[in-house]
Amino acid sequence: MPRGKVILNELEFGITIQRLCHQLIEEYDQFDNACIIGIQDRGSILSDRLIGQLRDLVSGDIEYGKLDISFYRDDFRRRDTVIAPSPTHMDFIVEGKRVILIDDVLYTGRSVHAAMSALQQFGRPKSIELLVFVDRRFNRHFPIQSDYTGLSVDAIDQAYVKVEWKEIDGKDQIKFFAHKVKT
């Protein structure tokens, strides 16, 4: 199995998350009328980390939810396997709120598109901004861009970028593979 090249090590990984938190605070200050929503399942690992640090930095409470997008994906019946859903944890509506949507990798833009469809079931947000850990800039299928980016990666379509997490993969790092590998 290809080992992949580390493009963001553990130290840089932590600093990047910290930087993203501070960028959010610059824009949202005390997060009044704002909420953070992680896209299940790997986007919500990033959002868990961010919310953990933000709650230490911000005095008030921040509304936080996790959104499963399986039923809204546009590749249903076009893939070899069905994607089994993860739980959605949304105990608030987004009507009139400023939503910060969080995912690990922005690639084709289809997941974010599905997330925006799923989000409509919870009301009409005032605005939606997108935060991603990795932005693969040149492989977009939809006109979707991130507002906050941890790391930009320019790679050909066959390449694969994986965000690895301590709690799942044993180490915090981002790896680059020349070809997609089955994990």
Added chain:
Amino acid sequence: MESGQLSTRHLLGIQDLTVSDIQLIFRTADGFKDVLNRPIKKVPSLRDVTIANLFFENSTRTKLSFELAEKRLSADVINFSAGSSSVAKGETLLDTVNNVLSMKVDMIVLRHPIQGAAIYLSRKINANVINAGDGTHEHPTQALLDAYSIREKYGDVKGKKIVIVGDVKHSRVALSNIICLKKLGAQVKVCGPPTLIQKHIQTLGVKVEYNLDKALEWCDIANVLRIQLERQDIKYIPSLREYAIYYGINKQRLARLDHEITIMHPGPINRGVELNSDVADSEHSIILNQVENGVAIRMAVLYLLAGTK
């Protein structure tokens, strides 16, 4: 993203499902249950799928439940009832279905009075087939929603003691339930008059108890079945009154038990026969939860089968 794939293209019976299939259906139903509790109860997953509900036998809740599940998934739905169709003019099942399929239908939900009708159809056509009850054979979605309701109330089905009470002989619900519950690790007994319990049912791994009070004393959950007079060509019981005395569940009977049990019923209930109103409408009953869970389970089955290439 966890990918999930059923081991089968059709849902013909619980017999064909593996334990991981059943667990996958339950996990998917959890997601749909969440959707059903939102203000907007619809998802777009099956927007390019057409489903035909072919009901060659009467049904109220199964048909409504399937239709609602299909609509919640944004599928296009056509309905067919045998009474108002060319079946009355002598058309065969395969001809009827092939005609429906030529209208570009992707999935068939079939209820039929003859055992094996769904299996036969699945061998002849390309569309996914879901058995919504075939004679006295199987009713898989009912068994799935029953087990799902038990899981919801108790956290797990494994190790639970369940007694199936009533007309086991004519019940497809009983057969599917027994297979499903055994696969999930529950202990199952059947209870009813000897004439309404098949010989050799023990070969399915269940015990037989003819005394209702003893059965109720043993169990955590009683799944109560309807006396199916329409399937009985001869008299199996002397009278409904006598049946109600020996096998009807009422409040007094439950009060005599040393523990509380949960009451389930697949419906429709013959009130005053197998179940008294004071039990059917009590806090012990999860009958309406079963109906609610039926939509989520059917959405999960349709979703997982439709996604199978």
